[in-house]
Amino acid sequence: MVPHLPQHHHAAGRAGHRDGRHPHLPARLEPVSLATHGRTVREPAPGHGRSPVLLPTRRRLGSNDGLREPDHNSGPRPLPLLPARVHRKHRLQRGEGVNTAKPLGSSTRPAVHFTAPDGWLNDPLGVTWRNGRYELFYQALPGANAWNPRCRWGHATSPDLLTWTHHPIALEPGDDELGCWSGGLVLPDLASALSARVYYTSVDEPDMNLGTVRLARPADDGWQRWNKGHIVVTPPPGEDLRVFRDPVVLRDGDRWRMLVGAGYRDGTPAVLTFVSTDLEDWTYDGVLASTRTSPTGSLPSGEAWECPQLLQIGSRHVLVVSTWRDGTTHEVLAGVGSFEDGRMRVERWQRLTHGAGHYAATEFVDAEGEPCLLFWIREVADVDGAWTGVLSVPYRLSLDNAITDQVRLTPHPAVLAPGADSRRTGVRHLVLADGNAIHLTPTDHNPSPIEVRYERGTVTVTSYGTQTVVHDAPGPVHVLVDSPVVEVCTGTALVGFGTRT
Template identity: 95%
Template sequence: MNTPKPLGSSARPAVHFTAPDGWLNDPLGVTWRDGRYELFYQALPGANAWNPRCRWGHATSPDLLTWTHHPIALEPGDDELGCWSGGLVLPDLASALSARVYYTSVDEPDMDLGTVRLARPADDGWQRWDKGPIVVTPPPGEDLRVFRDPVVLRDGDRWRMLVGAGYRDGTPAVLTFVSTDLEDWTYDGVLASTRTSPTGPLPSAQAWECPQLLQIGGRHVLVVSTWRDGTTHDVLAGVGSFEDGRMRVERWQRLTHGAGHYAATEFVDAEGEPCLLFWIREVADLNGAWTGVLSVPYRLSLDNAITDQVRLTPHPAVPAPGADSRRSGVRHLVLADGSAVGLTPTDHNSSPVEVRYERGTVTVTSHGAQTVVHDAPGPVHVLVDGPVIEVCTGTALVGLGTRP
């Protein structure tokens, strides 16, 4: 797991979610219910660097921007080292107690090969969760190096679980399991891997983490986060068709550039629109009070004129361009092709950042290093929120923190 350098000032961002204290990484189980959003996330209270003893933090919000923190929802017991990433499913919208969390339970000596454990809510507010049994283990016959990050979705008259995986030969994959009752699961093979990709070489990966499968119109989109050599890298989206438990990707797209966004989680907002939320790695409090932030939410659509290219747009909840930044705490700029903006951080110890949009290419320059995104359709959104900067090119994201 990457450990970010101490970037930015000690001020918290206004609309980017941070843990009350300590470490934060993957967002999990975002759910709209009873007039509010539920958010879970990987948390390490009191820590300013990752370690394997992760918990599930919990917060709620009416608008995806202002959050109320709640007690830790899940924490490791005597029989596990950490409660790692997973997902939440709510089979009966009228019953909060019907919810199920499926998370990666890890232990030594091989934490990369996790198991999937079930947890049920002990109250309607999802404040406390009772752990159940391990329901899925790495399938026999698959020579796996990595197995983690389950998510569950409805597939016709049954349930389907996706789990991120990587083979010992270096092939990343998403494996899949099926169930009729959310209790007993049967292995159903490989949902997708680089061996099944018809679109040529992809960014190098030894495993795909945090798999998400969503539908936009009549098309399906598989979102995966790439892991190799023990570190996190990029987020990819594959557009195609999902049928009979297999995802046939026709077009892959890189959604993130640089060392910012990772571990995307999919959710449906209050208006029923598909969205993604990301962990931004390279931001932390200089005084060590908090480390890591979540991105603002992004709505997804498909540009059918460009062979089903995934489009990302800051969620309408985000302060609009031109809004009073003194009131919202966020500066939201929109760049037209042929323009640039220099961002001078309010912290005098931090260096300026330049974002340039020219002839369809976005270049973000910070501390002499450049992140370049080609074929950017625009409009290019630039969000500045205290120590956090997000750049949305229309089809990809660049995230960073200002740093000394």
């Protein structure tokens, strides 16, 4: 039995903006009902208080409308990469270490999607509800617009998952390691903040794909700083591994269980597991799951599984993994089945994400005790270079037993709470019923139209001239438009992308 435990998220923050409230995270969203007559509906795009920039729809879109390249096919395709000028900035920084980051007050920041105070952000980590607020950690590179291996753990707190206070960097690499990569947080004694433990991936040259698991303890009740301890887990001998990283820790009966993402040199992705009675000494306990024991069928499984998460919903267990292949991040999968004696027996796999947006899911339990997921959304960046990367809005999880234990995703109630002035905040929440579509027209920052169409159970998202198709969408389809980022939730899968060039 695996109860819901606080979990693991990557963080960012920087000295110049420590403890400052985010000026652009003010409000909840107000649902905007769409017409049910089957016509394409156009909604104003976020304008930061400016007048709507969308034009009215004059006719229903036909099968030959939209941006479609001659060699385009109608099947699922990944969303395109960031525009060339953003990538040029990234390449320049990799080669010359140029700092192009701007301060927290950039007007192009999203309103309800978390961003670092400045610089790069990726995986969320260690989200924990305690003392009336959420603790969030995340992978961060302050002052940099491109990833490099010297990642830190940033830290922020929020009473409502929307309004965040940034804190100083919680963990950063020292002389004995190159980076503090992803991991998890466990709080064994809910009454004692100092009982918390962070287990993170410590990496160094020459092979950063094979990390080690290092322990850190809080230096204060507010979890502002963490004291790094010793390495507690290394890649197990005898396993021919190519990848080993991203530990998380769960309570399993009368002992603790650690999961670590892994990949074998023969291309088999896996989650390895270790056990401990005291959170200090860990013993290798074999393979929790892999494609050898739980094949994913036609779904892309990757060559390694990153950011493993194991949670229980009712009587069922859900294993969530992020797939990695050829050095590239890909999709997030969920496997529903049973967990017993350290082994996860997946009976049904499901693809939770489509396209090049959502990745690195982390599980947490909200203030109401409900299981949730939070994602990193890739390829979203400030047009002026202030920040790169956002976190998704949180999603509550449930199982639809009528559809063979299918995992259902719903935007968190904190995001959808009615009554807020969504037009003032520049955020749109659109709800699509089957037979409807929305079409965001071009703007100065996004010269390519964006369309989300829901028809006969299929959601088609067109952006930058490419299409992402999600079949068997139960709906209703939620579309969140938040300045530079769009999220589409089909009920069982997510699509996310940036809107700026």
